Amino acid sequence: PLVTSKEMFQKAYEGGYAVGAFNVNNMEIIQGIVEAGKEENAPLILQVSAGARKYAKPVYLRKLVEAAIEDTGLPIVLHLDHGENFEICKACVDDGFTSVMIDGSKHPFEENIAITKQVVEYAHERGVVVEAELGKLAGIEDNVKVTEREATFTDPDQAVEFVERTGVDSLAVAIGTSHGAYKFKGEPKLDFERLEKITKMLPGFPLVLHGASTVLPEFVESCNKYGGSIPGAKGVPEEMLKKAAGMGVCKINIDTDLRLAMTASVRKYLAENPSEFDPRKYLGAGRDAIKEMVRHKIKNVLGCNGK
Numbered sequence: 001p002l003v004t005s006k007e008m009f010q011k012a013y014e015g016g017y018a019v020g021a022f023n024v025n026n027m028e029i030i031q032g033i034v035e036a037g038k039e040e041n042a043p044l045i046l047q048v049s050a051g052a053r054k055y056a057k058p059v060y061l062r063k064l065v066e067a068a069i070e071d072t073g074l075p076i077v078l079h080l081d082h083g084e085n086f087e088i089c090k091a092c093v094d095d096g097f098t099s100v101m102i103d104g105s106k107h108p109f110e111e112n113i114a115i116t117k118q119v120v121e122y123a124h125e126r127g128v129v130v131e132a133e134l135g136k137l138a139g140i141e142d143n144v145k146v147t148e149r150e151a152t153f154t155d156p157d158q159a160v161e162f163v164e165r166t167g168v169d170s171l172a173v174a175i176g177t178s179h180g181a182y183k184f185k186g187e188p189k190l191d192f193e194r195l196e197k198i199t200k201m202l203p204g205f206p207l208v209l210h211g212a213s214t215v216l217p218e219f220v221e222s223c224n225k226y227g228g229s230i231p232g233a234k235g236v237p238e239e240m241l242k243k244a245a246g247m248g249v250c251k252i253n254i255d256t257d258l259r260l261a262m263t264a265s266v267r268k269y270l271a272e273n274p275s276e277f278d279p280r281k282y283l284g285a286g287r288d289a290i291k292e293m294v295r296h297k298i299k300n301v302l303g304c305n306g307k
């Protein structure tokens with residue numbers, strides 16, 4: 001059924017595991033993810049960004065998610081990822097989403113609180129849960145000195161005040177991750193002391209980890225081998241994700257690993273089958289790769305299989 005993440009996160013928190021939040025843009029991506037969830041009997045969060053709504057049109061994504069629920073009977077959350085303003089959050093609440101993120105992290109603290117409260121009020125009245133964000137995800141570690149970079153991370157004391165004043169249901173925290181395939185220049189590192197402190201100060205409160213793709217080497221190598229060029233791509237080691245899942249993190253966002261699984265497989269298929277031109281062949285190969293990757297994440301990283 002279509003569900004909110006309320007119970008999902010409570011169970012995840014108590015069970016010391018996390019639920020996967022996978023970005024969706026088309027049929028094959030959704031099918032790959034949902035097939036994996038079915039095989040592992042896992043709850044799923046299918047998240048739609050503003051870009052996905054523009055690419056596929058809201059109605060197609062909504063109907064595809066409805067189809068996934070009808071086809072599998074899994075508990076599935078339809079979530080808006082990185083809602084930039086009240087309007088898009090409202091549109092998704094009105095559109096039947098069960099969860100929305102209002103990403104006010106680029107605003108000053110008080111503005112972030114104000115816009116988040118506005119979304120919480122509208123969403124809660126309609127039984128929809130809200131994710132917000134405090135702190136800025138680090139950009140690529142270019143010439144930003146560590147101290148400056150740390151300054152953009154989530155402040156634990158502010159997090160407590162933010163949650164109390166907004167009534168938000170979950171909070172995305174910045175502890176060193178960033179979006180995309182180039183997360184670290186040097187050794188991957190997350191600020192677990194900070195995560196520990198936030199977890200202790202907000203016991204039982206669900207935290208969300210963005211920018212959590214591992215940037216799986218097998219797909220990076222395959223992309224580069226079959227005509228791609230993504231040198232130096234690097235993500236979050238799976239051991240770190242497991243550690244975070246055992247703490248207050250209940251939702252782990254994965255988009256880049258989906259993109260790499262699809263892209264690596266399509267490149268490989270086309271390179272190995274030059275005379276093939278049936279989209280079902282190469283999109284099917286991408287779908288299979290996504291399914292296997294998501295199964296691996298559910299079983300070996302998130303721990304939400306059979307939950």
Ligand SMILES: O=C(COP(=O)(O)O)NO
Pocket residue numbers: 023081082178179180181209210211212213214253254255256257
């Ligand atoms: O946070 C994410 C995805 O992050 P990745 O780029 O690491 O998959 N979406 O909101």
Ligand SMILES: [Ca+2]
Pocket residue numbers: 103104105106133136137
């Ligand atoms: Ca943000």
Ligand code: NA
Pocket residue numbers: 012013016017018244245246247248249250
């Ligand atoms: Na957890």
Ligand SMILES: [Zn+2]
Pocket residue numbers: 082179210211253
């Ligand atoms: Zn994100």
